[in-house]
Amino acid sequence: MKKLFLFLLLAFSLGISAGAHAGDKVTVFAAASMKDVIEEAAKQFKAAQGAEVTASFAASSVLAKQIEAGAPASIFISADEDWMNYLQERKLISVPSRRIIAGNALVVGTQPGEMGKMPDILATERFAMGDPSNVPAGKYGKAALETLGFWSEVEKNAVFAENVRVALQYVSRGEVNAAIVYASDLAAAQGLEEAYRFPASSHKPILYPAALVGKPSAEAKAFLDFLSSDAGQAIVRAKGFVSAAEAGS
Known part of the structure; x- marks a missing residue:
């Protein structure tokens, strides 16, 4: 009985210790x-x-x-x-x-040498962006394009991604021509460049x-x-x- 008590006491002590470290x-x-x-x-x-x-x-x-x-x-x-x-x-x-x-700021990222004017850069080829129905970057992107009067013209070329990192991967792999992403994500991406920066007034503050x-x-x-x-x-x-x-x- 004494051994059992000591065993349970030790187990209890170890449990407390483990819990403390988990915290x-x-x-x-x-x-x-x-x-x-x-x-x-x-x-x-x-x-x-x-x-x-x-x-x-x-x-x-x-x-x-x-x-x-x-x-x-x-x-x-x-x-x-x-x-x-x-x-x-x-x-x-x-x-x-x-x-x-x-x-953050909202930008259009492309492969080097793909610079263009808005909305041509999005109206002529497929581009990626976060899904406007639930991804914040997508909401900002759609709002900015609507404010600038471009959404109806470019919507048909939009490929919706689950987040901005996935949108950038599509560009890196050449699956789309451009992506609407945050400036911070583009800064961290390898081999891509900023083709356009949306005016801060075109969307809510990020x-x-x-x-x-x-x-x-x-x-x-x-x-x-x-x-x-x-x-x-x-x-x-x-x-x-x-x-x-x-x-x-």
């Missing part, structure tokens, strides 16, 4: 366009504070639905306000923690809201604060984004 890990669900920022921030955060940060990248709509279904996210970073609002309405995020961590999810750990709070800090914002700018301050947050 050190931060799980970030972030829009695909934030991949380079989050990976670099995670590396610097671990070096400074020792906490492990893992991340899942996809379209904001996909991630929001996963969180709604119970996926174990610590932090959600959306590529627009709509999907953050979606989770807030369902009481799945910490409203006081919600903040803007970055901004903002990246972030918030804690569920009952956040101290490490999750610390990582979100790191993203808002001078060090975190330096990473944001280095990866081709606009800082939160510059985005007007």
Whole structure:
């Protein structure tokens, strides 16, 4: 009996220890366009504070639905306000923690030598963009084209992608002539160039809201604060984004 008691006590102690270490890990669900920022921030955060940060990248709509279904996210970073609002309405995020961590610009990316004028660059060949029905970059792209009066002319050539990274892959593989993407994603792409930059007035400001999810750990709070800090914002700018301050947050 005594041995059994000692065994159970040891198992219980190990369970507490394992749980404590598990709590050190931060799980970030972030829009695909934030991949380079989050990976670099995670590396610097671990070096400074020792906490492990893992991340899942996809379209904001996909991630929001996963969180709604119970996926174990610590932090959600959306590529627009709509999907953050979606989770807030369902009481799945910490409203006081919600903040803007970055901004972006919308551009047309092409292979070198494919420069052209709008709307010719999109009206003559197939081009890729995020699906306007659910992908933030697609919503911004369609809105910008509608504002400029080009959507009806180029819509027939649009190939809808699940996120901006996939849209850029289509261009890289030569499957389409161009892609409407964020400036930060194009900056990270190999061998592609900016053919056109949409006027900021042609679409709503491109903002990246972030918030804690569920009952956040101290490490999750610390990582979100790191993203808002001078060090975190330096990473944001280095990866081709606009800082939160510059985005007007």
